[in-house]
Amino acid sequence: MIHTENLTKIYRMGDAEVYALRDVNLEIKEGEFIAIIGSSGSGKSTLLNMIGCLDTPTSGSVFIDNVNTASLNENELAEIRREKMGFIFQQFNLVHTLNAVENVALPMFFAGVKRETRLKRAEELLVNVGLGDRIYHKPSELSGGQQQRVAIARALSNDPEIVIGDEPTGNVDTDTGNAIMDILEGLNKEGRTIIVVTHDAEIAAHAGRTKRMRDGRVLD
Amino acid sequence: MRDKFLLAYRSIKERRTRSILTVLGIAVGIAAIVSLMSVGYGMEEAITGELTGMADMISVMPGKIAGHAYVELGSFTDRDVKDVQRISGIKDITAMTYDAVEVEYRNERAPIFILGGDTKELGSFYVDPVGIKEGRWLRENDYKGCVIGDRVANDFFDEVIHVNDKLEINGAKFVVVGVFEKASTMYAADVDPHIFLTLRASQEVLQTDEVKYIMVRIYDIEEAEEIAEEIEEAINDNHGLDDFANAMTMGSMIEQIGDVFNIIRGVLVGIAAIALVVASIGIMNTMLMSVMERTHEIGVMKAIGAKSSDVLSLFLLESGMVSLVGGVVGCVVGVIVAKVISFGASAALGIEMTAVVKPEVLLGGMAVAMVVGVLSGFYPARKASRMSPVEAVRYE
Incomplete structure (x- = not known):
């Protein structure tokens, strides 16, 4: 479903070139639950951003469903992010001016889904993650764990095939973290491909396959 | 959306x-x-x-408008007035003479513009629209009488001038027979700072029989521009000049x-x-x-x-x-x-x-x-x- 070919990303820091990714070749199959583990600065988040079409590589390519993402324009990349992917961030990244149900409905809004349909589905998704009684709360009125569950509901709003989590448990306590990983496992059982980046081996243990990264390289 | x-x-x-x-x-x-x-x-x-209320008026001045300034080129003669009178479509005509002279009131002196003309005609142009506050308008034989504008009465001298007060205009004694109301915007410049005399008195005081200003009232507003042109032509012919007379209709003023x-x-x-x-x-x-x-x-x-x-x-x-x-x-x-x-x-x-x-x-x-x-x-x-x-x- 997803594979990378000699994926390389170089950041410039003053005169120095920093290799965030070096010739990464990785294949992720449909329906897989993969955890990418590594210390901070290992390049795991950069890899995730490339796979999630948030960032463009310096060289090499990312293929999604055999389409080279380098050949797509900005709007086509936005469409992939909107229709095929669901993002969960360490910082939750909810829009703080909107309440829970509006946040969840936001990707559907950009997809052009009708207002009633959108709000109804957003409400269902919130009920599914156990926040049925919090749908009109603003992010500032929710705990970290609750915010992350809103973010998961939002990631699912356009029914994506791939769910991407960048340290999804990084800002919550262990119990909440485990609960979140349980939700992700459930999503995997529904047939979705789950890609999670973490530095926590315990969290990575929820995944079917684990890949370790160091200095921009994927280790075997 | x-x-x-x-x-x-x-x-x-x-x-x-x-x-x-x-x-x-x-x-x-x-x-x-x-x-x-x-x-x-x-x-x-x-x-x-x-101005629209005065649309039937044409004012004729001996001068031209250069840019936005008025340049006086001389004065009209009696013949000009008679020739203008002959043009058809004209209802009234007033020939006026004016100039600044020294006026004395209770040992105080000030230069003031004197405006003189046929009392009946002058009255028909100014008395109705402005109104008299005190006293009355000039009569034909008021050779020693004058009517003053609001600013002359109240502003020009330390003491306010009333009816029956005496003024010395260029050395000759006059009695104030009337004081104008304060004029509205359109008439303020014409009436407020002026002293009005009979034509004879003004010609004596100013020691001239020159006509500086002709006001014409016409029957049909539609003809205003046409009549204005005729007036200019008639006067210019008399003086042998091209751009001497300037007849302004209210339309062109508007x-x-x-x-x-x-x-x-x-x-x-x-x-x-x-x-x-x-x-x-x-x-x-x-x-x-x-x-x-x-x-x-x-x-x-x-x-x-x-x-x-x-x-x-x-x-x-x-x-x-x-x-x-x-x-x-x-x-x-x-x-x-x-x-x-x-x-x-x-x-x-x-x-x-x-x-x-x-x-x-x-x-x-x-x-x-x-x-x-x-x-x-x-x-x-x-x-x-x-x-x-x-x-x-x-x-x-």
């Missing part, structure tokens, strides 16, 4: 104080335009309205005043435009700050699938809404300010003036507000839309 409005509204509300300040910035600019334009139109209407007001309005709008430029910089600043603050939010929106055009339209909508509200507030405030100014001006200057609020000025004000809002919102909006999602998400 409704949801985009809602989203834009939310983020305006989120930054309430700043949004209100931005709205005020625009509103001040628009209010300045609307009020200045409305007051300008009001002034124009007050003046041309009075036109000239219109020109003057266009210039005044241009200046006023120019001033208001500066206010608008400041306001638009204000919007741009607000929106740029908003974009910087929301780098993260923009990144999140893009990460969850917003296209660049979605972000662009959201931000444009935001600045558009702010400036629309600013435009509405500005129009309302502008109308109120215009009313207050014209009320104040009427009371202070003693003229009838009401602000004229033209719908096209209001519509124009709104349009300007929207254009300013969208244009100054465009740069920040484009900046926002071009943000890379990963840069934005990383930003904290």
Whole structure:
């Protein structure tokens, strides 16, 4: 479903070139639950951003469903992010001016889904993650764990095939973290491909396959 | 679309104080335009309205208008007056003589303009529209009597002049038989600072029989321009000059005043435009700050699938809404300010003036507000839309 070919990303820091990714070749199959583990600065988040079409590589390519993402324009990349992917961030990244149900409905809004349909589905998704009684709360009125569950509901709003989590448990306590990983496992059982980046081996243990990264390289 | 409005509204509300300040910035600019334009139109209407009441008059002067200044080239003769009288379509004609002379009142001296003419004809031009406050108008045989304007009576000398007071005009003694009311705007320059004498008295005092000014009243306003041309031709022939006489119809005066007001309005709008430029910089600043603050939010929106055009339209909508509200507030405030100014001006200057609020000025004000809002919102909006999602998400 997803594979990378000699994926390389170089950041410039003053005169120095920093290799965030070096010739990464990785294949992720449909329906897989993969955890990418590594210390901070290992390049795991950069890899995730490339796979999630948030960032463009310096060289090499990312293929999604055999389409080279380098050949797509900005709007086509936005469409992939909107229709095929669901993002969960360490910082939750909810829009703080909107309440829970509006946040969840936001990707559907950009997809052009009708207002009633959108709000109804957003409400269902919130009920599914156990926040049925919090749908009109603003992010500032929710705990970290609750915010992350809103973010998961939002990631699912356009029914994506791939769910991407960048340290999804990084800002919550262990119990909440485990609960979140349980939700992700459930999503995997529904047939979705789950890609999670973490530095926590315990969290990575929820995944079917684990890949370790160091200095921009994927280790075997 | 409704949801985009809602989203834009939310983020305006989120930054309430700043949004209100931005709205005020625009509103001040628009209010300045609307009020200045409305007051300008009001002034124009007050003046041309009075002129229209005098549309049957033609004033003839021995001189030409060069640029915006009047240059006197000499004076008319009795023959000129007789020739003008012969032109068909003329109802009344008054030949006037005037000049500045020294006037003494209770040992105080001042140079004042003397205006002399046929008392009946002069009276028909000035007495009805201005009115006599004290005493009466001149009679044919009032060789030693005079009627004075409001400023002569009240302003020119330390002591106020009343009926039966004595003046010494160029050494000759005169008795004041009447005092004019304070004249309205149109007549103020003609009546207030002048002393009116019979033709004979004025010719004696000024030691001349020159005619400096001919006023003509005609039957048919439609013929005004034609008659004015005939008058000019007749007098120019007498003097053998091309551009000697200048016959002005009220129509052409209204036109000239219109020109003057266009210039005044241009200046006023120019001033208001500066206010608008400041306001638009204000919007741009607000929106740029908003974009910087929301780098993260923009990144999140893009990460969850917003296209660049979605972000662009959201931000444009935001600045558009702010400036629309600013435009509405500005129009309302502008109308109120215009009313207050014209009320104040009427009371202070003693003229009838009401602000004229033209719908096209209001519509124009709104349009300007929207254009300013969208244009100054465009740069920040484009900046926002071009943000890379990963840069934005990383930003904290």
